[in-house]
Amino acid sequence: MSWQSRLPPELLWQAAAQSPLLVALFDEQDVLQYANPSFCHAFGVAEGEQISWASLMRRNHARREGSLIETEDIDTWLRQVSTRRGKLPVRSFEADLCDGRWIWMTETLLHNGWMLCQACDVTQLRHDERALRQALQRAVRDKQTDTLTQISSRSHILRLLQRDLKRLAVSGRPLCLAVLDLDHFKQINDQYGHPFGDRVLVNFAARVQRQLRRSDRFGRLGGEEFLLILPDLQPHDVTTVLTRLCEDIAQPVSLGEQPAFRYTVSIGLTLAHPDETADRVYARADRALYLAKQGGRNRVVALG
Numbered sequence: 001m002s003w004q005s006r007l008p009p010e011l012l013w014q015a016a017a018q019s020p021l022l023v024a025l026f027d028e029q030d031v032l033q034y035a036n037p038s039f040c041h042a043f044g045v046a047e048g049e050q051i052s053w054a055s056l057m058r059r060n061h062a063r064r065e066g067s068l069i070e071t072e073d074i075d076t077w078l079r080q081v082s083t084r085r086g087k088l089p090v091r092s093f094e095a096d097l098c099d100g101r102w103i104w105m106t107e108t109l110l111h112n113g114w115m116l117c118q119a120c121d122v123t124q125l126r127h128d129e130r131a132l133r134q135a136l137q138r139a140v141r142d143k144q145t146d147t148l149t150q151i152s153s154r155s156h157i158l159r160l161l162q163r164d165l166k167r168l169a170v171s172g173r174p175l176c177l178a179v180l181d182l183d184h185f186k187q188i189n190d191q192y193g194h195p196f197g198d199r200v201l202v203n204f205a206a207r208v209q210r211q212l213r214r215s216d217r218f219g220r221l222g223g224e225e226f227l228l229i230l231p232d233l234q235p236h237d238v239t240t241v242l243t244r245l246c247e248d249i250a251q252p253v254s255l256g257e258q259p260a261f262r263y264t265v266s267i268g269l270t271l272a273h274p275d276e277t278a279d280r281v282y283a284r285a286d287r288a289l290y291l292a293k294q295g296g297r298n299r300v301v302a303l304g
């Protein structure tokens with residue numbers, strides 16, 4: 001026995017009446033011949049009302065209900081939509097409703113020329129999509145940020161360096177790279193404890209950050225080692241800036257229980273050459289840093 005012969009027709013009506021899906025039938029003149037309660041509610045249609053699709057849209061537009069139609073000129077809008085409506089056997093699209101919901105509408109042309117319209121509420125899906133997008137943005141931001149100091153993470157600052165080196169190859173403008181390393185940091189940890197060492201790192205990052213230009217890039221490579229990229233300045237000028245920074249960092253600060261705590265930083269500086277790899281530039285800056293440490297710390301050494 002087929003379903004058709006088994007199924008009482010009124011059950012189909014009841015099912016459509018209770019369905020959260022929006023269901024409607026338009027005849028070959030595009031006049032509404034049936035709409036279930038969900039459709040009626042969403043589009044402001046009265047039970048049993050026969051209204052053409054164009055009139056319904058015009059009314060919805062005037063009353064700001066049903067489909068959200070963002071136009072001043074409803075006639076032009078109707079003309080444009082009429083070029084698509086009923087032109088394909090099946091057509092699906094997303095539409096906004098004035099009440100804030102989003103629906104996914106499918107229009108199916110039936111054999112007799114009528115059109116079956118069915119729509120489901122996809123508002124939640126769109127919200128989930130947005131939540132997913134936001135989670136992705138958060139994950140990217142977290143990956144780019146050093147958890148402790150809130151400056152660029154190692155991977156991010158190294159990626160910025162690669163990008164700046166590529167630009168240098170094209171622009172030829174000067175690009176300086178500095179490696180900054182806190183002095184005797186192990187002693188600080190040993191004497192005051194690891195959490196205090198963390199506070200020193202945070203304090204250092206904040207103090208350096210305050211002195212930078214917007215175009216400078218600053219990141220933590222790991223431990224007490226930091227990387228600074230300074231575009232568009234010659235090494236001579238950068239040496240002056242960083243020497244001042246060293247002097248500033250050496251000033252006592254109030255940190256935790258210590259009202260006048262002093263720490264210093266050593267800096268290795270170099271100028272990147274066009275077509276150089278990040279590894280090569282970094283190695284030279286690191287050698288300069290080594291010389292700064294050897295030379296007594298709390299200083300800047302530049303290597304060309």
Ligand SMILES: Nc1nc2c(ncn2[C@@H]2O[C@H](COP(=O)(O)OP(=O)(O)OP(=O)(O)O)[C@@H](O)[C@H]2O)c(=O)[nH]1
Nearest residue numbers: 181182183184185186187189194195197198223224
């Ligand atoms: N508090 C804290 N300490 C860290 C962190 N990462 C690394 N360290 C410590 O930093 C210290 C670095 O010590 P060293 O590499 O010997 O360098 P240093 O004592 O600063 O000596 P110089 O660089 O030669 O002046 C080690 O004791 C690490 O355990 C961190 O995130 N927080």
